[in-house]
Amino acid sequence: MSDLAVSPSLLQSTPAPTASRDRMRETAEQFEASFLSQMLKPMFEGLSTDGMFGGGEAEATWRSFQLDAMAKETVKAGGIGLTDQVMAQMLKMQEQGQ
Numbered sequence: 001m002s003d004l005a006v007s008p009s010l011l012q013s014t015p016a017p018t019a020s021r022d023r024m025r026e027t028a029e030q031f032e033a034s035f036l037s038q039m040l041k042p043m044f045e046g047l048s049t050d051g052m053f054g055g056g057e058a059e060a061t062w063r064s065f066q067l068d069a070m071a072k073e074t075v076k077a078g079g080i081g082l083t084d085q086v087m088a089q090m091l092k093m094q095e096q097g098q
Contacts, residue, residue, distance in 0.1 A: 028086035036071035
């Protein structure tokens with residue numbers, strides 16, 4: 001079992017109230033979206049926005065918003081599994097703090 005595997009017991013434990021767990025999940029999803037946005041950024045840096053149908057300066061200006069939107073949609077569609085990893089660590093930290 002690798003160090004990155006999530007223990008099922010960490011995901012099934014219920015030390016936190018539902019509202020707190022919902023906030024944790026939302027935070028973990030935001031973290032995953034931010035991570036994905038940063039990982040997508042280098043893929044678009046070398047693209048030219050010139051040409052007949054290019055967006056020019058406007059496309060370059062709004063590209064970060066497009067990347068953020070793409071990352072959020074990726075997380076909504078299931079993401080890359082980072083949300084569950086972050087959530088498990090947050091629960092573990094909360095259990096250790098009690």
